[in-house]
Amino acid sequence: MQSKILRMAMAxxxxxxxxxxxxxxxxxxxxxxxxxxxxxxxLEVMPEPKGKIMASxxxxxxxxxxxxxxxxxxxxTAVTQGAAAFLIDAxxxxxxxxxxxxxxxxDLLTERKIARAVVEKRQKQGQLIADVPDLFSxxxxxxxxxxxxxxxxxxxxxxxxxxxVGASEQYRADQxxxxxxxxxxxxxxxxxxxxxxxxxxxxxxxxxVYRYIDFKELxxxxxxxxxxxxxxxxxxxxxxxxxxxxxxxxxxxxNWQLKNPEDMNSEIIExxxxxxxx
Numbered sequence: 001m002q003s004k005i006l007r008m009a010m011a012x013x014x015x016x017x018x019x020x021x022x023x024x025x026x027x028x029x030x031x032x033x034x035x036x037x038x039x040x041x042x043l044e045v046m047p048e049p050k051g052k053i054m055a056s057x058x059x060x061x062x063x064x065x066x067x068x069x070x071x072x073x074x075x076x077t078a079v080t081q082g083a084a085a086f087l088i089d090a091x092x093x094x095x096x097x098x099x100x101x102x103x104x105x106x107d108l109l110t111e112r113k114i115a116r117a118v119v120e121k122r123q124k125q126g127q128l129i130a131d132v133p134d135l136f137s138x139x140x141x142x143x144x145x146x147x148x149x150x151x152x153x154x155x156x157x158x159x160x161x162x163x164x165v166g167a168s169e170q171y172r173a174d175q176x177x178x179x180x181x182x183x184x185x186x187x188x189x190x191x192x193x194x195x196x197x198x199x200x201x202x203x204x205x206x207x208x209v210y211r212y213i214d215f216k217e218l219x220x221x222x223x224x225x226x227x228x229x230x231x232x233x234x235x236x237x238x239x240x241x242x243x244x245x246x247x248x249x250x251x252x253x254x255n256w257q258l259k260n261p262e263d264m265n266s267e268i269i270e271x272x273x274x275x276x277x278x
Contacts, residue, residue: 039240047263055097056138148177174200180242248272
């Protein structure tokens, strides 16, 4: 009987050890910069344009209409509402666009009124101060949004149990889709449009022991961990990919030009142009 108890105790310790291996340390972490994705790095090494394009982004809205499932919250949206910030960051990383402030335009106009009032007051006092310069106008207007968020596209799992000792794993795949289009401000013509999607993975791992080791003596232990890919990170990746593909598509269609025409054969252009050759 003692050897039997010993074996079960060892099995329990093994199960707990496995759980400890997959459990992240619960300790405070210092704030840090968001790590650049591979797509963001691709944007930063894009070939230089013949000239930077003045661009503006008013909004990049959540068009999915999806809310987080209860009991989390029936009023909290499933995807981020700050996608416009991700889009502006991606445009600036590419080096192709000079992005103008439009999302907070009303605040900007208010500050310009204050600055203009200060300048006029000092000019009346005889001080030589230049007037407040005019705002830049954009050549390209970027529009679009998060158009789809699908849940439970794929679910599954695997498990096994032997003599009361077992482990199981379950997974779920969701998907987010974004659409991005570039509009010519002078004519209103849609120059280019692309749609990109990113799969969101969630995984759960559980191990446990459930076994009677003697009369009225039950040994039970369990451990588990769940890993969820952040939805906002997937939205960010999809937007960055949309910007990269839109730049390359514009080059292929002749809507904008490279500074060095030989860069048309560069690895980064070839990589993203493959999607339009299929």
